[in-house]
Amino acid sequence: xxxxxxxxxxxxxxxxxxxxxxxxxxxxxxxxxxxxxxxxxxxxxxxxxxxxxxxxxxxxxxxxxxxxxxxxxxxxxxxxxxxxxxxxxxxxxxxxxxxxxxxxxxxxxxxxxxxxxxxxxxxxxxxxxxxxxxxxxxxxxxxxxxxxxxxxxxxxxxxxxxxxxxxxxxxxxxxxxxxxxxxxxxxxxxxxxxxxxxxxxxxxxxxxxxxxxxxxxxxxxxxxxxxxxxxxxxxxxxxxxxxxxxxxxxxxxxxxxxxxxxxxxxxxxxxxxxxxxxxxxxxxxxxxxxxxxxxxxxxxxxxxxxxxxxxxxxxxxxxxxxxxxxxxxxxxxxxxxxxxxxxxxxxxxxxxxxxxxxxxxxxxxxxxxxxxxxxxxxxxxxxxxxxxxxxxxxxxxxxxxxxxxxxxxxxxxxxx
Amino acid sequence: xxxxxxxxxxxxxxxxxxxxxxxxxxxxxxxxxxxxxxxxxxxxxxxxxxxxxxxxxxxxxxxxxxxxxxxxxxxxxxxxxxxxxxxxxxxxxxxxxxxxxxx
Numbered sequence: 001x002x003x004x005x006x007x008x009x010x011x012x013x014x015x016x017x018x019x020x021x022x023x024x025x026x027x028x029x030x031x032x033x034x035x036x037x038x039x040x041x042x043x044x045x046x047x048x049x050x051x052x053x054x055x056x057x058x059x060x061x062x063x064x065x066x067x068x069x070x071x072x073x074x075x076x077x078x079x080x081x082x083x084x085x086x087x088x089x090x091x092x093x094x095x096x097x098x099x100x101x102x103x104x105x106x107x108x109x110x111x112x113x114x115x116x117x118x119x120x121x122x123x124x125x126x127x128x129x130x131x132x133x134x135x136x137x138x139x140x141x142x143x144x145x146x147x148x149x150x151x152x153x154x155x156x157x158x159x160x161x162x163x164x165x166x167x168x169x170x171x172x173x174x175x176x177x178x179x180x181x182x183x184x185x186x187x188x189x190x191x192x193x194x195x196x197x198x199x200x201x202x203x204x205x206x207x208x209x210x211x212x213x214x215x216x217x218x219x220x221x222x223x224x225x226x227x228x229x230x231x232x233x234x235x236x237x238x239x240x241x242x243x244x245x246x247x248x249x250x251x252x253x254x255x256x257x258x259x260x261x262x263x264x265x266x267x268x269x270x271x272x273x274x275x276x277x278x279x280x281x282x283x284x285x286x287x288x289x290x291x292x293x294x295x296x297x298x299x300x301x302x303x304x305x306x307x308x309x310x311x312x313x314x315x316x317x318x319x320x321x322x323x324x325x326x327x328x329x330x331x332x333x334x335x336x337x338x339x340x341x342x343x344x345x346x347x348x349x350x351x352x353x354x355x356x357x358x359x360x361x362x363x364x365x366x367x368x369x370x371x372x373x374x375x376x377x378x379x380x381x382x383x384x385x386x387x388x389x390x391x392x393x394x395x396x397x398x399x400x401x402x403x404x405x406x407x408x409x410x411x412x413x414x415x416x
Numbered sequence: 417x418x419x420x421x422x423x424x425x426x427x428x429x430x431x432x433x434x435x436x437x438x439x440x441x442x443x444x445x446x447x448x449x450x451x452x453x454x455x456x457x458x459x460x461x462x463x464x465x466x467x468x469x470x471x472x473x474x475x476x477x478x479x480x481x482x483x484x485x486x487x488x489x490x491x492x493x494x495x496x497x498x499x500x501x502x503x504x505x506x507x508x509x510x511x512x513x514x515x516x517x518x519x
Binding site: 015019026045047048062063065066067070073074297298301325327332334376377379380383384 | 447460484
């Protein structure tokens, strides 16, 4: 180790890694920065993989977070197409798949998440696709070109975004969801029902309460069998069945794990020289007063900025409200906060605009989250109220003719 | 090809040439500090907030409703605020000057 020129190694080449490297330079980190990523591309915008990139509307250059030349200019080095196989924390070094070692003063784990594949017979057959990387999106796009009937396993955001993208390309799309409704883990029954209706209008078939038991090669098509005995045939299958935090390296190094790599408010792990950021982490959130793991861009970039600030001795930025978005057909879904534990929902409809709805989630007096479809004002107002820990006038929210911006002036603290 | 000048929060002036796409893409391609573009240009995050030079506001035009709502979440937003990802570059914007909003 050399204090005059410290080395930072970032494991993982996604959005969090890119932001952390850029933020370190912004905070005058004087030493080396090396990003080790197992994909061939420099960091890119992963949300596009189920949308414009899948449809072929944007190419690889257009999804890059920064052009490769910019990292070179900032002396951010990349080791792409390889991966770290071990953290030798006692010697402050990581070992790469090719046997090379990289010494570090500070190590950042930005290892993201891994596809959760259901243990189903035939899940690894050719023709069954998953979607996490640009290469997987390329493979899916290529396969879709020769397919007419597509089956999607999982009615979560990825499954529904893929359904919307492939439906827009004229494919027959069926979604199978194990739970009694789509989006059961992430939104309310009211909002899920509304989105289900939009997919139905667009011609996507959604079957809920269906558990796939096996996927087999049929005659020229895949044959998907279910516990409910219904059989579905498709030219290709996409498994959008969730993600798990990629904690393998951290676990092997003996770092504390609790539904992800446990980090403190500065994104430091249980080893003082190892930080962790993004999907792979679990961190206490002051607004909700519990440890949470988030799979989203907002968390990746904000934790990256926090870790960079901590490593350079800068003030730690306050933990922001989690937010998410999803684009499907002509709808933009914007989500602020986490609705887990809510006890009341207020819906705001717009009688003249059918594809416009917001759902506001309360716990006691306090607004804790909101989902808004094609209603950015509702999203913006809700974000402010949730961040402030405010109560809000439910009658005003539910009244489509009321100006909800008034809520910001009339709200009072829930605890007051 | 349009010439665009970005003035960053630290006062640095960066003039770039850009053929097409958005004002955000012009900034990202040229490494303009302060344009983070977290959402990749889909009007979801407001991390490409700029103030349009007063002489250019008419030609650039006002924000759309979704953009306006996100801008209202930002400290320091005003009547000259735009999200750079929502401003398409064309020949008529040659010479445009914008200030990157501090965050």
